[in-house]
Amino acid sequence: QVQLWDFGGDLVQPGGSLTLSCRADGKISSIYEFAWYRQPPGSQRDRIARITSDGTTQYTDSVKGRFTISRDNAKNMVALQMNNLSPEDTAVYSCKLSMTEGLVTAHFWGQGTQVTVSS
Numbered sequence: 001q002v003q004l005w006d007f008g009g010d011l012v013q014p015g016g017s018l019t020l021s022c023r024a025d026g027k028i029s030s031i032y033e034f035a036w037y038r039q040p041p042g043s044q045r046d047r048i049a050r051i052t053s054d055g056t057t058q059y060t061d062s063v064k065g066r067f068t069i070s071r072d073n074a075k076n077m078v079a080l081q082m083n084n085l086s087p088e089d090t091a092v093y094s095c096k097l098s099m100t101e102g103l104v105t106a107h108f109w110g111q112g113t114q115v116t117v118s119s
Contacts, residue, residue, distance in 0.1 A: 002026035002108045006095045009113030012085055016117070020080040022095030022110055031100040034078040036069060038091035038115075045094070049080060062088075085117045 008020040022034065035050035048060045049069040057069055068081040078095060094112040098105055 001106070002028070002097065002099065004095055004097055004108050004110040006093065006110035006113050009093060009115045011116045011118065014086055014117055014119055016085050017081070017083045018085060018115060019082070020093055020095075020113060020115070022078045022080075024076040024078075024097055024108070028076060028097070029099050029101045033098045034069070034071060035096045035098070036078075036080045036093060037096060038089075038093045040088075040091040043091075047096075051078065082115075085115075087117045089115065090117050091115060 003025045004022055006020060006022040008018065010018060012018050030053060032053045033050055035047050037045050037047050039045035046060065048063050049058070049067055051057045051069045051071055059067060066082065066084050069078065071078045082089065092112045093115055095110040097108045
């Protein structure tokens with residue numbers, strides 16, 4: 001029904017910036033939530049940012065003030081602007097869509113994109 005494609009991972013210098021993008025192919029319901037997760041090497045996967053269908057955003061403390069999640073509803077896309085990156089931000093970043101139709105909520109994941117912060 002829905003497929004997610006996340007893009008934009010790269011090698012970046014400490015202090016640099018990078019923007020990740022996620023595109024959803026398929027029909028998205030009016031009630032949804034897009035989120036970004038990351039999994040550093042040897043660590044668990046954690047949610048770092050999310051945006052709901054009413055525009056509400058939420059960030060984990062480690063990225064608050066540095067990362068910004070945004071959406072382009074006309075293009076079925078969500079972006080994550082990352083500023084002042086440090087080596088601790090190195091991880092596989094994945095987008096997730098949670099979509100509610102009627103009484104059922106479905107979840108969809110992108111394939112993940114690698115972000116490496118290193119000098």
